[in-house]
Amino acid sequence: MGAALLAPLAVTACDIDPPARDNGSAEPTPPPPEDSELVAAVVAALVRARSVVEAATLAVPGLTPVLEPVATSHAAHLEVLAGAVADTDVPAPAPPTIAGDRDRALAVVRRSEQRLLREVRRGCVGAASGDLARVLASVAASTAQHGAALADQGPGGEGS
């Protein structure tokens, strides 16, 4: 899975370029080596979260329109981050088993997104690269938005 995932993503290895860089260079700047482990941890968390969303969608197809925006963001975040470090070891987690109950499936996804948010926040705060920290902050903000949107879909939420 790692090679299959990394192949298309390597094309975007320069996506973490410095939007606010002062030196005027147009050259892409990958994260410094000390951030490689951190990026790998975030990528692993994203892959795990993506597998949970996929499993929930398979278990409860009616959730597809609700979870599609989450899946789209995961894919975009992975595209940028997995391509940012060439030797990122992308894991292949075992697909989780999710019961075919809508509320339970949503609860599993919400917990998974909260776990992802914690990992992304940890990466953002710890990043040596300011540009990488900015990208991770945006990923965290997106993850928090999707989590809030999903909260409205559960028991007692607007979408229930």
Place this chain on the structure above:
Amino acid sequence: MTVLDALQATLAAEHAAVYTYGVLGARTSQATSPALLETLTAGYRRHRARRDQLRLMVRDAGGDPVAAEVAYDLDGPLLRPAQIARAAADLEAGSVEVLLALVARSSGSVREWALTEATWSAVWQLELGGTAQTWPGAPELDRP
């Protein structure tokens, strides 16, 4: 841009945000739009606290906190509740962008604070009728 520059830029944006929330709240009826007024009031309080915190952070960084303008231009007529909510959501979107710049320029507790505030503003956009985005605060990454 230094950390102090980024803090000052964020503080300047917060002065504008506090002013704008005040205007938007004043144009919102408690009788006809109580939920929107409540949301705006919570936003105003959050930005006011953020502004006050930034003043302290600027001083801690050795700077003299930038002062607020006398007034700020607001786009559009901002008469209907939907227009007011949209203006506040746009304000929060702008806040995320400014705070992400501070994230990039800072480290440690300042970065963590900026991250927390950026996340709050991103989520508050949903309270104001916005939708979840893939790259809040980093529009240059949001491309097909």
